[in-house]
Amino acid sequence: MTTGVRRRLGVEERRQQLIGVALELFSRRSPDEVSIDEIASAAGISRPLVYHYFPGKLSLYEAALQRAADDLAARFVEPHEGPLGARLLRVMGRYFDFVDEHGPGFSALMRGGPAVPAGGTYAMSTVSTTNALIDSVRQAAYVQILSHLGVTDPPARLELVVRSWISLAESTALIWLDGRRIPRAELESQLVHDFAALASVSAAYDEEMGALLRRVFKEEPADGPFADLAGRLLTLAT
Amino acid sequence: MTTGVRRRLGVEERRQQLIGVALELFSRRSPDEVSIDEIASAAGISRPLVYHYFPGKLSLYEAALQRAADDLAARFVEPHEGPLGARLLRVMGRYFDFVDEHGPGFSALMRGGPAVPAGGTYAMSTVSTTNALIDSVRQAAYVQILSHLGVTDPPARLELVVRSWISLAESTALIWLDGRRIPRAELESQLVHDFAALASVSAAYDEEMGALLRRVFKEEPADGPFADLAGRLLTLAT
Structure with missing residues (x-):
């Protein structure tokens, strides 16, 4: 289980290496099943040396979580170019990449906090x-979406749509991880459509949201995901 | 702050009274701000007597939470009569009643677990x-919804729609509690529409879901919430 790393590393370099090794272990199994011994072994150092860099498993877990959070937040950043539906679809692809890479750790974290300590x-x-x-x-996800919508001072109904859609993306990812019974590409596309659907429901009852949505949708191409959905819904309704 | 109750109560009666008093306090403020002294005072008994019935604040909190959970689960039960949209709307009304009654406690619980102990x-x-x-x-919510849809062996896509919609209802309620900037009646109705919208998105890309949705929607009256939404969305799209 050792990586074979034997050369002497600087303090910060060693800390970063340990965080990377720990994050990989915390991602692949529920964090409460990962021991310091295992982390030490995977990093190719002794258990006491791990404690030299991190006072305990909790601080190492927190550092790993910080790195994962930075990584995930970075995946929401998308150039302000091209149709909105296509941008959101690319972000969903990177989001599911992250969920896929960190499955068990992501589940454990989102389902009631970090089940880390054995004590x-x-x-x-x-x-x-x-x-x-x-x-x-x-x-970070919320701010990115608002910037793509070109909104700086969101009305309460838009804030609700964006924030509740973010939570929908989380629960969709968690349900997907539990058995992976639906192809992830389908869910990535479905979440883009869900965003349009939730925004449309809000817009159907609020003129401010209606105006905002018409402005956004008017830029969408006829072969984009938003237009595709609208066509299919019309078929369903008739 | 005492209730003036002085007559002697039986053990189980006293426990139930304490749970009721505690639940009311835990509901009105974040549970970590409620002390045993306060619970004792509100129940009109001494602090040691509280400990006679419950070993500590945590066990009292857990008992209060159990009662709240039973209460909430009971509100999802709705007669299998009349149009589905109207049934769901009545359930949403009772759900927001609950959220309204238990606001701060509900928020504290759902935002990262019970911030109870001071230790x-x-x-x-x-x-x-x-x-x-x-x-x-x-x-409990999931089982109720499936029974109203008349489905016993849900396909993966239906399970995803129902479970992710339940999480959407939670996040919508939490966002509502944070400032109450949107009338709750609007959100109750919006969540009914959101259910139809999420199911429609899934149905637009999956024939099994499409057939299920057509069967459900065909029973809906022309003046029900589902039909109302469809009409408004058509207006928005054209």
């Missing part, structure tokens, strides 16, 4: 830290 | 207990 208790600070990280990723 | 640590068992209770309520 029977959680540090309050860890619960706060993980919740703050999850919120920061949601906020 | 700096969580008991693992409490985290498991609260997560299991939340899951049991979600499952």
Whole structure:
């Protein structure tokens, strides 16, 4: 299980290496099943040396989570070019890449916090830290979507649509991970359509949302995902 | 702050009274701000007597949460009569009643678990207990919806639509609680439409879902919420 790394690393380099090794282990199995011994072994160093860089498994878990959060937030960044539906579809592809890479760790984290310590208790600070990280990723997604919609001061109904859609994307990913019974490409495309559908429901009852949606949809090409959905819904309704 | 109750109560009666008092306090403020002294005072008994019935605040919190979970699950039960959209709308009304009554406690619970103990640590068992209770309520909602759809062996895509819609209802309620900037009646109706919209997106790309949706929608009256939405969406699209 050792990586064979034997050369001497600088302190920060060693910390970063340990975070990477730990993140990989925390991603592949539920974090509470991963021991410090295993992390030490995978990093090719001794257990006491791990403790030299991180006071305990919790601090290493938090550092790994921070790296994962930065990684995920970066995947929401998309050039402001081309049709909106196609941009959102590319972001969904990178989102599901992330979920795919970090499956068990992502599930454990999102289903009720980090089941990390074996000692029977959680540090309050860890619960706060993980919740703050999850919120920061949601906020990064929210800010990105608003910027693509060209909105700086969102009305309450738009904020609701965007934030509740982000939570829909989370639950869709979690349900997908539980058995992977639906092809992920279908879910990526479905979430783009879900965004249009939730926004349309809001727009159907609110003129401000209606105007915003008409402005956005008018830029969409006839062969894009939004237009495709509209056509299929019309078929379904008749 | 005392209720003036002075007559002697039986053990189970006293436990139930304490659970009721605690649930009301845990509902009105974030549970970590509620002390045993306050619960004792509101119940009109001494602090040691509270400990006679419950070993600590955590066990009282868990009992209060169990009662709230039973209460919420019961609100999903709706007679199998009349159009589906109207049934779902009545359930949404009772759901928002619950969210309204238990606002701060509901928020604290759903935003990262019970921030109860002042001692700096969580008991693992409490985290498991609260997560299991939340899951049991979600499952109760899921089972109710399937029964109204007349489905016993749901295909994966229907399960995804129903479960992800339940999570959408949760996030919508949480966002509503944060400032109450949108009238709740509008959100109750919007969530009924969101259900139809998410199901339609799935049906637009899957024949099995399409057949199921056509069967359900064909029973809907022309003046029901589903038909109303369809008409408005057509207006928006043209």
